[in-house]
Amino acid sequence: MSGGLPKRILKETERLMADSPPGISAAPKDDNLRHFDVTVAGPESSPYEGGVFKLELFLPEEYPMNPPKVRFLTKIYHPNIDKLGRICLDILKDKWSPALQIRTVLLSIQALLGAPNPDDPLANDVAQHWKEDQNGAIEQAREWTRQYAN
């Protein structure tokens, strides 16, 4: 209260720092505790395996009534993530529920890496590629991962 962070955010942050999910790290910036630096490791047996992807996450004033804003900073070849790093994920939009947390959001994003969904694309060219030449697309994703996510 009193202009500071809601208790919920403090609690979430604490837990994220102390007990982060496998392959995920998130830490608030010094100058803004609602602004997190996030890294997500590419899931095993996915084209992103071995890559470490940077993201930024921001908790708006209305959080948790409104979802956090998340985007990739690391270039990634994924049908649901566009060139600007924006992510197409339902829980970040209309399926948001205040019972969700940063942690669950990041886990969802990690899962999204393991299960691209070209039928609900954000990056249309990538989705197209994925649909037409899945292997080629996967190879491309591997290549980008090697190239950018290290």
Added chain:
Amino acid sequence: MNLDDDSPSIQSKRSSPDLFFPVSDSEEEEQEDVVAASATLGGPSSSSIIPPSTSSSRANGGRITQQSQKEEFLGSQNSDDIIPLDTKPSSSSLAGPSKVKRTLSQSPPANIPIGFEQGYLGEFVCEGWSLSKGKGYCSPGSKVIFERPKPKNQLEDDKAIIARGKEKVGPARLVNGKVVGAKGKPIGGKQVTLGSMMGKKTQTAPPKKANGKPVVDSIIRFRNDRGFVGRLSVQEAGSLTHLLDTGIIELSGHVIDCPQSLSTGCTILLNVKVYLARKAFEKVEKVGRKEEGSFWQEQKETTEEEAMRKRKDALGALFSRIGVKPLRSNALLLAQKKNGAAEINETSLEHFSDFPKPKRSPSPSKGSNASGDKGKEKASAANSDDEDENEDSGDEAEKLDDRQLNEIDSIYRKAQQGDNQLEETDPPNTFLYTLRPYQKQALTWMSAREKGDESIRDNQTLHPLWEEYAFRKEQTEGQPIEIEDDDDFVDPSRKFFWNPYSGELSLTFPTSNTKAKGGILADAMGMGKTCMMASLIHTNIDADVTSSPPPTTENDEDPASKRPKFKQVTLSNQWRAIPTVPKPAANAPRGTLVVCPVSLASQWHDELGKMSEKGTITSFMWYGNDRVDIERLLAQEGKKKVDVIITSYGTLASEYQKWKKNKDKPSYEGGSLYDHEFLRIVLDEAHNIKNRTAHISKACYELKGQRRWALTGTPIVNRLDDLYSLLHFLRLEPWGHYSFFRSFVTIPFLNQDPKALNVVQYILESCLLRREKNMRDKDGKLIVDLPPKTVEIQVLDFSRPERQIYKHLEDRAKRRFIQLDAEGRAMSNYTSILAMLMKLRQCVDHPLLVLGKVIEDDETADKLLDADTGDEKNNLKDLIAMYAGGAKSDTNSDGEEVDPAFAAKVLKELGEQETTPICDICSNEMFDEVLLPCYHRCCQDCIVNWIGTCEDQNKPALCPSCSKGPIKLSDLRSIQRRRKRINPITGKYIDENGLPSIQQGDNSNGELVIGKVDLVQSTKLRALVRKLEIMRSEDPEVKALVFSQFTSFLDLIETTLTKEGIRWLRFDGSMSQAQRAATIEEFGKKTKEPLILLISLKAGGVGLNLTMANHVFMMDTWWNEAIEQQAIDRVHRLGQNKPVYVTRYIIKGTVEKRIMKIQRSKTALVNASLSGGASKEKGASLADIKKIFGLDEDDSEDEVY
């Protein structure tokens, strides 16, 4: 016309033998003269001393008059000059002084140290004219004697001078008087002009004609032992003549320069030494008092007064002529002095502060019986305080108002100095309570005040009207004149004091000689003022009891000390005359009258009872129909004896009115409070009479009583004038006189002159005792050891609907204000703006308050509530209706009874939970747990907020946890875990809309109740309830106070508490005295369950002693922090032995935050103006209102509260 004489004259003194004092260095010859003079009264004394002078004066007299064109007086003047010189001036010009003499003779000269003859004041150079002609009369360095022409009994003043003047002086031969204007040499521009001579002359005339007039000629001659040499220039002589005539000063001197050969009228430069004669100081005591009384009453000036006035003027002129500067002066004088009657400047003050050891004049009578050192430190400290004030005042003139009001503490500071050194007095055994050390000190002080003993508190502050001076060391003859630093002089035996207002002089340290008995006991709240006063009553009752039968008690008590002092109090005739002759025994002053607010009356009664050994003190509530005949009541004896009458301000006021109307009717039978003279009158919460014109104040002034006490924690509420009324009640001279107070406090204060504060400080030092809780005793311990107090400010967030309503309201208010302001009508619509603010403040408490009927008669409010623009989707009323109806609208439709099976399942589930679950949304323990249809649970706020957000986004509100839904508000079910059985008094749970709450579960053990969600509760209300629940679990017998300024909010709290099964009591302004007393008593009873007292801030903020509680909740924010403080101090005061917890609820982002900010910035103006201050203040407060609307600044939400 006149002869120039210089005469160090102390004429009048000699005639009263008791005043006579031997001048040590006088010559015998002169003593004889004295005798001769007094014997011949008006005889040519001067001639007997120095025959040549007489003759010369005569001779000259004729000449001068001729030469100086004063023909009209020629004949008479001559004779006057010559013969009457001896007789007439004495009778006429000395009329004043001689009267003075008479009064003098009655007053003991005790304040003048034996052996004191005169004090050297200083010297100055002036110019005189020769009246002689020829060589060898005088030369530079020759001593001269100053004389006034021929006043009969002018005498041996010269002796001292002669003694000193025993040196060789050239042969003196008398020559002619000078011709004014013709021969005077133009030296230094000081020459007398014809005009001035004329002026003088007209002055000289009257003495001959008018007997009563003290106008005197202004000639001062000087001579050496050869005879007359000349006269002082008229300008110089002007201020001296009166002083010489009245014997206040003595002069001696020598010639600095003169022509070798004198010619008539030639200029002679003289060095004149001025001495203050003993007589100057003798006068002071008696005349002074009278003077003081009448001077300020602007009555017709009496001869005495005229003499004093002249003396004052003359002394003032003399001081500035000599360049005498005060060692110490009151800032008051600095402020008021326009053209220096005496020259006072910053420099002199600085000198003083560099010299931190001013010493007291030796004062056998008043001298400090306490340690001198301490006194000195105090004095110097006090003085440097004054200086600080001066420095500050410069560029901060504008701020003064705020600053002064905010620094009231500093006003008291002076009065507090050294209070921890007071001795302790034990109360008599009949007083059952144990007093704390500081209370015993108060008893000492109060007893002393009642005895009129001022020395108990070492009163070392200079009377504000007096200045401190020192006599200088005299140069020894022949030595070069050194320029001495004033500070070198400070030798206590050479101090003297001057009052430039009255002209009085004194050798003793002047403190104000108030003889009022009583004072202001202004200890901070909760320090036991009642208790201390009770101990005083006991102390005094003792005297009553021991000295036999009641009727005569008081008279026997200490008639000697009491009567005379009492008389003095009433000296000033503006006070209502109080019989000073002992009344018939039956009417002797006895009994103590306590006047207090009605809410405290029974508390006084009870506490007096508790504190007193049985049968020692009986109090009687003079109230309502219980009033009887006061005399008969107090005359009762034995078991029925009544010692203390307790009444309320209201009762007193009505009694006063009745008495005033009836007292002069023949049928009037007496028996009212006004027909009895009390031994003591006590005003509790005396700031009730702060308005001097208020009826109640007058009613208090008129009470008859010997000893008068005012108890109040806030003697100064808003303005310094508040104090006046108290002083007037106390009959404290001279400050209790309005014109006096006005001159020295009110007007300077209005002029934003910080000196007003100094005067107030001074006044308070003499009559006020104030200790605060954080003060320490002489051993450095806190005088009051209260348990710790923790204040927590809870900043809450509105729930969604609340915020909508509030925003709506605020936007409208803002718009309206901006509109008014732009049209320049903000001022004229001031009240309606305040009404808008009021609405906002209420809305913060609870949106439903905005619909209160108070507001509905208010036009502006209605406008606020009505949609001003047709296109608004929801007007405010709708919003509120939705808010209030959240549950209601569903009640009949789908508010079907909850399925018992469902309830049972939930019960079971809930029953298994030991701890409060964590809400998924806010991650806190659930507060106002609600059940969703899917059995998930949330805080009510959280889920309501979520549903609202979803509505805004036009998406279905699904359960956050399981995404089932959509959920409607009406689907929510509240879960209330009751640790208590349901309050049997209330029976059914009924909310304020009259809707029965749905209850589930087993009422008999009542552990869980599942019902409709009550959306009507406001954020603050829920926060309160939550907190109370926590407290209940920690301390099942907890007692708490809940303050709000809105009784309508208290109503809502009541309802809620009832629903929650929490017992409450209520205390507000609508209750009768009996009800209040009963409530307090009930609250004090031991209970096994939590008990909450709901108090309206205005009715219960003051005086009540509620130490049985140790939790305080401030539900809303008042303009004035002090009021809130008062409220908190109901609990945090003596008698409290638990830690005190204060919780203040503030809603984020609302007017409350800004009000608090203003509170913080200490803009006391808000208080003044919002409670109906002058229009001048409105401008300032308009700015405040802008602040409140957040219009003036960046209004960040990140405020740190």
